[in-house]
Amino acid sequence: MRWGPVLAAASAAEAPGQAASRVPFHVAGVQVGSVARAHLPALRAWPQWLRVAAETVTLTADPGERDAALAEVHAALRAQGHIRAWRNEPFPLFDPQTGAVLATMERAAARFWGSLTLGAHANGYVADSLGRPTHLWIAQRAFDKATDPGLYDNLIGGGVPAGQTPLQALQREGWEEAGLNAAQMAGVQATAVLRLHRDVPEGRQLEDLHAYDLELPPGLQPQNQDGEVAGFHRLPVDEALALAAGTSPRGRMTLDAALVTLAFGHRHGLLPAPEHAALAAAGFMRAV
Numbered sequence: 001m002r003w004g005p006v007l008a009a010a011s012a013a014e015a016p017g018q019a020a021s022r023v024p025f026h027v028a029g030v031q032v033g034s035v036a037r038a039h040l041p042a043l044r045a046w047p048q049w050l051r052v053a054a055e056t057v058t059l060t061a062d063p064g065e066r067d068a069a070l071a072e073v074h075a076a077l078r079a080q081g082h083i084r085a086w087r088n089e090p091f092p093l094f095d096p097q098t099g100a101v102l103a104t105m106e107r108a109a110a111r112f113w114g115s116l117t118l119g120a121h122a123n124g125y126v127a128d129s130l131g132r133p134t135h136l137w138i139a140q141r142a143f144d145k146a147t148d149p150g151l152y153d154n155l156i157g158g159g160v161p162a163g164q165t166p167l168q169a170l171q172r173e174g175w176e177e178a179g180l181n182a183a184q185m186a187g188v189q190a191t192a193v194l195r196l197h198r199d200v201p202e203g204r205q206l207e208d209l210h211a212y213d214l215e216l217p218p219g220l221q222p223q224n225q226d227g228e229v230a231g232f233h234r235l236p237v238d239e240a241l242a243l244a245a246g247t248s249p250r251g252r253m254t255l256d257a258a259l260v261t262l263a264f265g266h267r268h269g270l271l272p273a274p275e276h277a278a279l280a281a282a283g284f285m286r287a288v
Contacts, residue, residue: 005246006258012198013206022204025113026058027066027102030095033115034204039082046073059103066093066103074109083112084202085146090162091117096206104162114204117159119196120170121260122188122212124155124178124222126234133268136240136261137222139177140230141254150230152243152253154260155214155222156180166210174214178232179223188214191267194259211260213267241265 022034035043035057044052049069051058061069070093077083089107094100096116110117124137137155141148158173160166170188174180194209222232233250235243242248244261253261265271 006244006255006262009255010194010196010198010259013204022114023054024056025115026056027093028063028095030097032093032096032102033110033113033206035113036203039077039112042077042080042082043073045076049073063102067105070103070105070109074106074112077112078108083108087146089159091159092162101162107159107161108202111200111202111205114206117205117207118166118169119157119207119209119256120160120166120173120212121154121157121209121257122170122174122214123260123264124214124216125237125264126218127215133237133264133270135234135236136264137178137216138233138235138240138243138253139222139224140233142228142230145228148254150251151257152233152251153229153257155232156212157254157257157260160210167212170210170212176226177222177224177229179225184216184220185214188212192263194263196256196259198255207256209256209260211263213264237265237270241270 022036023040024031025033025035040052040057043050043057049059049061050073051060059066074083078086085108087107090104091107091110092101093103093105094116095102125133126135128134139153139155141151141153143150156170156173156177158169158177160169164172167190171182171185174185189212190210191213192211194211196205196207196209198205239248240261243250244253244258246252
């Protein structure tokens with residue numbers, strides 16, 4: 001199956017019971033992520049806020065002190081080169097089981113701690129007179145992006161910051177990334193949530209990707225507003241799916257975008273029957 005490498009990459013973290021290189025990270029009595037064992041010596045610099053044991057790290061700061069404590073720790077870890085791709089964006093630190101927000105911290109620190117983040121992506125598509133998708137709008141990321149510069153992406157895609165829902169983040173990104181106003185975004189449809197869990201150079205990415213579909217009129221041309229997109233391409237669906245699968249001469253997509261595009265193909269019956277059946281059984285996405 002040509003999608004095998006994409007699905008394998010989406011869950012390329014150490015298997016439970018074999019996670020020798022990372023230890024659990026706990027806040028308020030629950031595991032919220034994990035941290036590289038190699039970083040334990042650096043974390044011992046803050047005994048007033050972090051209890052560092054051989055097999056676990058616990059944030060002990062009181063609830064009202066957590067944000068400030070994490071901000072000081074993260075600034076120092078950034079200076080030491082342990083936290084990469086700093087964004088100056090506040091992200092929630094979730095209890096991954098309940099969704100409760102336990103603290104707010106710098107976005108880049110989420111991968112250091114392997115904590116849950118949320119993403120919001122929209123497949124912008126054009127359909128024929130019968131409503132069948134014929135083309136997908138694909139964005140190419142700016143070449144100076146902190147992560148995945150120059151790779152291909154969905155029409156709209158981004159992280160969900162503190163204080164926003166996935167839909168609110170998508171609506172904001174719709175204007176910033178593609179120049180789409182509220183009326184043009186009104187038809188967006190929530191479709192699936194995809195779990196991404198993998199080791200990355202910054203640490204570990206544990207993310208729930210909220211996928212949406214947005215049908216656009218044939219004559220609409222997306223226009224980037226924030227400088228984070230190098231350009232847009234309106235591709236026939238087969239070409240877009242090949243790009244997502246990593247078999248296109250154009251290059252490759254981010255893994256996040258590839259998964260969201262794959263889910264689009266699966267949902268709209270655009271995949272060969274064997275691939276469709278295999279993906280239906282894979283269990284990596286849940287409907288909404």
